[in-house]
Amino acid sequence: MTDYYNYLKSLHLIFVITWFAGLFYIVRLFVYQIEAAQKPSPEKEILQKQYKIMTYRLWYIITWPSAVLASIFAFWMLLFTDLGQAWLKMPWMHVKLGFVFVLYLYHGKCHQIFKQLQNDEVKYTTNYMRLWNEGATIILFSVVFLVILKNAVNWIYGVIGIILFSVLIMLGFKFYKKIRERNQS
Numbered sequence: 001m002t003d004y005y006n007y008l009k010s011l012h013l014i015f016v017i018t019w020f021a022g023l024f025y026i027v028r029l030f031v032y033q034i035e036a037a038q039k040p041s042p043e044k045e046i047l048q049k050q051y052k053i054m055t056y057r058l059w060y061i062i063t064w065p066s067a068v069l070a071s072i073f074a075f076w077m078l079l080f081t082d083l084g085q086a087w088l089k090m091p092w093m094h095v096k097l098g099f100v101f102v103l104y105l106y107h108g109k110c111h112q113i114f115k116q117l118q119n120d121e122v123k124y125t126t127n128y129m130r131l132w133n134e135g136a137t138i139i140l141f142s143v144v145f146l147v148i149l150k151n152a153v154n155w156i157y158g159v160i161g162i163i164l165f166s167v168l169i170m171l172g173f174k175f176y177k178k179i180r181e182r183n184q185s
Helices: 002-037 043-080 081-088 091-118 126-149 155-184
Strands: none
Touching: 002 043, 002 091, 002 126, 043 081, 043 091, 091 126, 126 155
């Protein structure tokens, strides 16, 4: 199986990329769905119908299959190749798998929000969704740096970096919100 490691790794990366693309876009569509719910009729109904179709297709044709396939190729790589089994003994891989677990939780919460919006239940604001969208970004940065640097020993620096990155995202979010509010007035 070791001969196939690079093929498995390539397929894993392709589906990780499409999984994240789906997660980034689905939350953006959630923002549009929530905004559409605040429009007057008939615009509201027209937009809601279109966004439901778009989110359904994105979620079940791209995002879910990508998550499943990325996971299958990852498990295959880790469990059935010599190199993968060696990675499992490395501390950085344990931290990475912790972030992957958080990614599964994030995906699950997105699925819950998806189902609510498909049933016309708006429980979150557009600002909340814009902020929620940054969760996938933080997970992505964390995993990429761990995989490239392969260093969990300096995890304190990594945590500090993620916190600082999150603060920068929050500041950018607040700045963008002020610009949007100013443009609406």
